[in-house]
Amino acid sequence: YQRRVHGVNGLDKQPMDSISALIASLGFNCVRLVFSLEMVVKNKVIGNITLVKANPELHNKTAMEIFDKTVESLTGHGLMVILNNHNSDAGWCCSVKDGNGLWFTKNYSESVWLSTWTSLATRYRNNPYVIGADLRNEVRMSSEGIAEWGTGNKFDWRRAATEAGNAILDIVKWLIIIEGTQGGSDLTGVAWDYVVLNHPNQVVYSAHDYSFSQLSSMNEYNILHDWVGARWGFIITQNKSFTAPVWIGEFGTNTQDTWWNSLRRILTEGGDFDWGYWAIDGEKSPGGDEESFGILNSDYKTIRYPWLLKDLQDMQNAKRIAIKNNF
DSSP states (O other): OOTTTSSOTTTTTSOHHHHHHHHHHTTOOEEEEEEEHHHHHHOOBOOOGGGGTTOGGGTTOBHHHHHHHHHHHHHHTTOEEEEEEEESSSSOOOOTTSSOSSSOOSSSOHHHHHHHHHHHHHHHTTOTTEEEEEOOSOOOOBTTBOOBSSOOSTTBHHHHHHHHHHHHHTTOOOEEEEEBHHHHTBOGGGGTSOOOOSSSSOEEEEEEOOTTSSOGGGOSHHHHHHHHHHHTGGGGOTTSTTOOOEEEEEOOOSSOOHHHHHHHHHHHHSSSOEEOOSOSOSBSSTTSOBOTTOSBOTTSSSBSOHHHHHHHHHHHHHHHHOOOSOO
């Protein structure tokens, strides 16, 4: 979804199907596939062959034609796809100064955001491996204002997410994934004002956590456990009015530090959480900066950190063994 490409990374390095096959072979079962509103609305022709040189058949295709091929490739390799509106403007995320902190911006209104989601729901509703809509990435402070929860005004993320979820569910029964405010880290409002959609059992809440999401002094296991428990972990407590699944939609690292070991333990021992790692990518844009948290190197073929892949695969295996119902 980057400004230069309006599509996924790695198409200059490896055939698309090779990347999809590699992801599946590493034991992953789902890809959070990000897009910008700009990519969908403008739907530019990708005329620079160097950006897709490992996939020459995509040269002079539109952004959405390439996105269609991406979805087709991933799902054709047995990978589930969760679509994620990452930004409004195409580009790297995130900053409180990038103008993309809310689901509406000076360039793209809330109605455009909603219509983009309904168009994608219509586009992919017949593909059973497309399973969810992660409505907006890391809502946060923006030049337009600050994301709120349950206030009923134009900044109310709960209100907007409810409207978008219902609009999508009128078309296709996807999981409706709703991230927290404050950059995806705060779901405390769910305790007293949870989301209710017209179709039950479709809501999944999503949290993001990194070593920099809280003070470094809070990354020791017991402290981190209580901190994230109060902000989002409590939602999986059974038999509450707000009880719902929680998906850790982003977490990532380039070092086996205290935070990494603490969060891995929370996600495998703390409760029935699902997760998506940021990121598979080897670089942030074609020929651009390396993605230091990436599972793959910039060749989109080899593993950047063998220890990281082993840790994630250990988490996959542990998840199948240790399922708890209360945080």
